[in-house]
Every structure is written in C-alpha cells, then in structure tokens.
Amino acid sequence: MKRVATAAAATVLSLAALTPAALADAPESHVPSPGSPGLGDPLFPTLGNGGYDVRHYDLTFDYTPVAKTFTGKVEIRAKATQALSSFNLDFDRHTVDSITVNGRPATWSHDGGELVVTPAEPLRHGRPFDVTVAYHGVGTGPYAGLSGWNFGSDGGFASAAQASRADTFLPVNDHPSGKATWTFRVSAPPGYVATGNGVLTGTSEKDGRTVWTFEAREPMASELLGIAVVKGVYREGRGPRGLPLRHVIPAGQEEKYGPIADLTGEQVAWAEKRFGRFPFSTYGIHVYDGYKAALENQTLSLFGTNWFNRPDGTTKYTTTMIHELVHQWFGDSVTPKTWQDAWLNEGPAVYYAAVWGEEQGWDRLDDKMRTVYGKLDAVRAKDGPPGRPKGLGGYNIYDGGALVLYALRLELGDDPLFDRVMRTWVQRNEDGNASTEDFVAHTAKITKRAGIDAFLRSWLYDEKNPPMPRRPDWSAP
Known part of the structure; x- marks a missing residue:
C-alpha cells in the first residue's frame, strides 16, 4: 500500500503541471504516470519494472570480508519508454543513502523488494536519463526473498543471482529481458581478489584496497551477475583464435585446480565447432568452496569445489563444465524473453553435455534419452511440459528440454540440418x-x-510425450 500511495501522489503532482488542453492532446505514453512494478513474467510476475529500458550499469562495490558488510553505488543509464512520474527498481532490503536522477536529488520509498523512485520532475517519454543510487548493507540480509550471496570459508563471497536474486546486490531491473552492458569496480582488501563479468581492464589502489575494474561489453541479463571477493588467484590462458581465458581458483590449491581450469580451452574449441565463434570477449571458470552447485555466470562460470572431488577418480566433472560453457551461447548470449522459455537455456546445456559424455565413452546418449522419455510423462502432468513449465529448476526444463532437441534431431534425420x-x-x-x-x-x-x-509444439506443449521418431519401441511406463 505504501508503494501505491507514493506513486499516486507523484502522478497527481506531475499531472497538475500540465494544462487540461495539453493532457487532452498528449498521447497516453506522454502523460506522466508511474512505471509498473513488474513485467508480468508468466513465472515471476513482479520481476523487472516497466516504463524504462536500462542501457548500462556502472557498479562500485566495496566488501569487507568476515564482517560481510559492504557499500555500493550504482550509476544507471536508461531511456524512458513512457513519461514517468515515478519508476521502480528491484532492490531487496539494503539501506539506501541517496538517490539522484539526472543529477538532482530524488525521493524514494522502499517496500520489500521494490524501490520506488520519484524524480524531482517527471521524465519525458523517449528521453535518456541517469540514476545514481548509493547504498550499504550486510550480505546476510535479512531479505524479503531468496539471497544471491554465497559465503566461503575464507570470509569472502561469490554471487549466484539466478533467477531473481540480483536485487540482493544492487538496485536493478531484474528480468532477463532487460539486458544491458555493465562496468564493475569491485574492491578487495590485501589477501583477497575481486571478480566481475567481462574483461579485466585494470586495477588501482584506494584506501589500502585494490579496486578491480571489469567491462562486460556485450549485453548481459542481471541474473548472470558474477561478482566476488575471495582468497583466490588468477590463472590466465588462451583459447581458440586467441580468446583470453581467465580463471579464479582457490589460493594455495593451484596444483589441484589449475589443470582443471586449463581444460577450458579445448572445451571452447569443441563447442565452437558446433555453434560458431564464442560470443563474448573472454571466458573462464571460478572455483569456490562457498558454492555447492554450478552456474553459468556470463563469461565466468561458477563451480563449487565439490564438483571436482569425484571418488571414482574420473574426469566426468567435465560434463558439468561443458553444460555451463554451452550456456554461454544458450541462455547468456541468447537469453529467454520470459522465464517460461527457460528450456531454451537448459535443454541445449543438458543435451550437449550428454553428447560430450558419449564422446568420452562414459554414457550413451540414446540410453540417457530413453530414460528421460520414460519419466517425462509423469513430470509433464505434475510440473508442466518443457515449453510451459509451472516453475524453474525442474526435470521438465532440463532433461525434458534435452529430449525435445533429441526428438528434433531424429525427426530431421540429418545431423548437419539439426546442427544448422x-x-x-x-x-x-x-x-x-x-x-x-x-x-x-x-x-x-x-x-x-x-x-x-x-511437431515441435507437440513436444513442447502437450500433456504427454508424442511418439519418439525412429524409436517405435519406446514408451512411457
């Protein structure tokens, strides 16, 4: 209710500044009104915000290890897609110190995960504008929603923002459709290094800390945010066509994790044979004990150390490395319009990781897909079909999405055509x-x-599996 009251008051003030004749003649998009507090995503209706399009984020982030406190400042360059009396940013619970819009102080209210900003004067439709938010907080929250913070034994942290947790680090338009370029200036005290998405463009010293500056030159969705402050070391290399590779591995464990990071170059070459040139200016992996899963943060995939501690002594962990690498094309470079399109991320990642595993002699792709086929009918009934899931993270999106691609390849009957x-x-x-x-x-x-x-719509949307092409003996239990 607080958010609605604030926005309504701002609307009254902005409309009062216009004459009745001007209001009558102005197109609806040119009459100042509040931007919507969400974009109506089928799975996450309140994610993102309406009324503007962000072009660039410039984030300054200073983190104190162990204490887990931080200060931040984000400068946002955006363009109004309607006349705005106020607009929202997704931001979960941290303390706002100041906000300016086009260099002038703005007022704000903070309601749960929504930061409502009212500029000194309405923003005109089609015009660029700048927002600067200074803030501070503690990485442990508390939060209205889930946290994107992952803390390690070194007192540092690594971000894992998918799908809706970038707002625990900065004020942001937090929806995959709101891609923008980014600059990161992340500082670390002695003994720690900082990470960020994109190319490391330099370091500098300030107040006894090292400031690491990164440029994400290709557009990036906020859920792929990859900042960290850790006790780590950088390891550099070169991939196909001289692609710069930079990895972050735990300090003192270079002998264990360095050779694993060095596998990345040949993995990129393998993927490029299928999808073409790597879509970003750099790539690497970040190995950290504060994270227990694996995530495709753009240009710097994040892996928990647990992924590489296989009791059988094999290198089957490389299938997970391939999974996250494939995401750099499917999900990071080509990002879904809504979260209900997430099979377009996970389906290719699972499928090509299985292709890699078969080429390594570990598991047959046909056997894996037959198992998925047998399970998927029950999953469709419970969680929705691959193309219309009821939530994220399910078998229908991951293995079910891979099965859609497998069926398509069999239906086409021509590997080069599927590859194309x-x-x-x-x-x-x-x-x-x-x-x-x-x-x-x-x-x-x-x-x-x-x-x-x-054919594809049937596989993507039907309540039951269609018959598998060229596999007449396959059936669901």
Missing part, C-alpha cells in the same frame, strides 16, 4: 532475447520441413 538449426539460432539471436515460439519459427524457416512447427 542450432548454430544459426545462436548466431541470429546473439546478444538478444528469444522465445519458444521464436525457436519454432526459426526451425521451420531453416529446415523448410512441412509440419515441423506442429
């Missing part, structure tokens, strides 16, 4: 957003196969 569908998909949608229906239309255009769109 996948390669041109990431090339034509590079740095952008795309939906499930976009993929269906793309496949129909590339293959020129009658009925292929209906």
Whole structure:
C-alpha cells in the first residue's frame, strides 16, 4: 500500500503541471504516470519494472570480508519508454543513502523488494536519463526473498543471482529481458581478489584496497551477475583464435585446480565447432568452496569445489563444465524473453553435455534419452511440459528440454540440418532475447520441413510425450 500511495501522489503532482488542453492532446505514453512494478513474467510476475529500458550499469562495490558488510553505488543509464512520474527498481532490503536522477536529488520509498523512485520532475517519454543510487548493507540480509550471496570459508563471497536474486546486490531491473552492458569496480582488501563479468581492464589502489575494474561489453541479463571477493588467484590462458581465458581458483590449491581450469580451452574449441565463434570477449571458470552447485555466470562460470572431488577418480566433472560453457551461447548470449522459455537455456546445456559424455565413452546418449522419455510423462502432468513449465529448476526444463532437441534431431534425420538449426539460432539471436515460439519459427524457416512447427509444439506443449521418431519401441511406463 505504501508503494501505491507514493506513486499516486507523484502522478497527481506531475499531472497538475500540465494544462487540461495539453493532457487532452498528449498521447497516453506522454502523460506522466508511474512505471509498473513488474513485467508480468508468466513465472515471476513482479520481476523487472516497466516504463524504462536500462542501457548500462556502472557498479562500485566495496566488501569487507568476515564482517560481510559492504557499500555500493550504482550509476544507471536508461531511456524512458513512457513519461514517468515515478519508476521502480528491484532492490531487496539494503539501506539506501541517496538517490539522484539526472543529477538532482530524488525521493524514494522502499517496500520489500521494490524501490520506488520519484524524480524531482517527471521524465519525458523517449528521453535518456541517469540514476545514481548509493547504498550499504550486510550480505546476510535479512531479505524479503531468496539471497544471491554465497559465503566461503575464507570470509569472502561469490554471487549466484539466478533467477531473481540480483536485487540482493544492487538496485536493478531484474528480468532477463532487460539486458544491458555493465562496468564493475569491485574492491578487495590485501589477501583477497575481486571478480566481475567481462574483461579485466585494470586495477588501482584506494584506501589500502585494490579496486578491480571489469567491462562486460556485450549485453548481459542481471541474473548472470558474477561478482566476488575471495582468497583466490588468477590463472590466465588462451583459447581458440586467441580468446583470453581467465580463471579464479582457490589460493594455495593451484596444483589441484589449475589443470582443471586449463581444460577450458579445448572445451571452447569443441563447442565452437558446433555453434560458431564464442560470443563474448573472454571466458573462464571460478572455483569456490562457498558454492555447492554450478552456474553459468556470463563469461565466468561458477563451480563449487565439490564438483571436482569425484571418488571414482574420473574426469566426468567435465560434463558439468561443458553444460555451463554451452550456456554461454544458450541462455547468456541468447537469453529467454520470459522465464517460461527457460528450456531454451537448459535443454541445449543438458543435451550437449550428454553428447560430450558419449564422446568420452562414459554414457550413451540414446540410453540417457530413453530414460528421460520414460519419466517425462509423469513430470509433464505434475510440473508442466518443457515449453510451459509451472516453475524453474525442474526435470521438465532440463532433461525434458534435452529430449525435445533429441526428438528434433531424429525427426530431421540429418545431423548437419539439426546442427544448422542450432548454430544459426545462436548466431541470429546473439546478444538478444528469444522465445519458444521464436525457436519454432526459426526451425521451420531453416529446415523448410512441412509440419515441423506442429511437431515441435507437440513436444513442447502437450500433456504427454508424442511418439519418439525412429524409436517405435519406446514408451512411457
């Protein structure tokens, strides 16, 4: 209620400044009004904000290890997509110290995960504007929602913001459709290093701390945020065509994790044969004991140390490395329009990791997909089909999405044709957003196969598995 009252008051003030004639003649988008507090995503309706489009974030972030306190300042460059009397940023619970809009002090209210900003005067439709928010807090919260902070034994942290947790680090338009370029200036005290997405452009000294500056030159969704302050060391290398590789591994454990990081170059080469040129200016992995999963943070995939401690002594962990690497094309460069399109991220990552595993002689792709086929009907009924999930993180999106691609490859009956569908998909949608229906239309255009769109929609949306092409003996239990 506080947010609604604040926005309404701002609307009255802005409209009062206009004459009745001007209001009558102005297009609706040119009459100042509050931007919406969400974008209506099918799975997360309140994520993101309406009324503006962010072009660039410039984040300064100073973290104190062990105490887990921080100060931050974010400068946001945006463009108004309507006349705005106020607008929202997603920001969960931390203390705001000041806000300016176009250099002038603004007022704000903070309600749960929504920061409502009222500029000194309304923002005009189609015009660029700048917002600067200074803030501070403690990484432990408390938060209205989930936290994106992951703390390690070294007193440091690493961010894992997917899907809705970037707002625990900074005020942000937190939806995958709101891609922007980024600058990070993350400081670390002696004995620690900082990480950020993109290219490391330099370091400097300030107040006894080292400031690490990174530039994410290609657009990035906020859920792929990859900042950290850890007791780590950088390890550099070169990938195909001289691609700069930079990894962060635990200090004192270079002998264990250095050779694992060094596998990345050949993995990038393997992926490039299938999808074309790596889509970003750099790549690397960050290995950290404060995280227990694996995540495709753009240009710097994050792995828990536990991934590499296999009791069987094999290198099967490389399938997970391939999974996160494939995401750099599918999910990071080509980002879903909504979270209900998430199979476009996870399906290719699972599928190609299985292809890699088969090539290494570990598991047959057909055997894995047959198992998925047998399980997926029950998952469709409970959690929704791959193209219309009821939530994130489910078997339907991951293995079910891979099964959709497997079925498509069998239906086309021509590996080069399937490969062309996948390669041109990431090339034509590079740095952008795309939906499930976009993929269906793309496949129909590339293959020129009658009925292929209906075939894909059946696999993506039906309540039960369609028959598997070329596998008449497969059935669900």
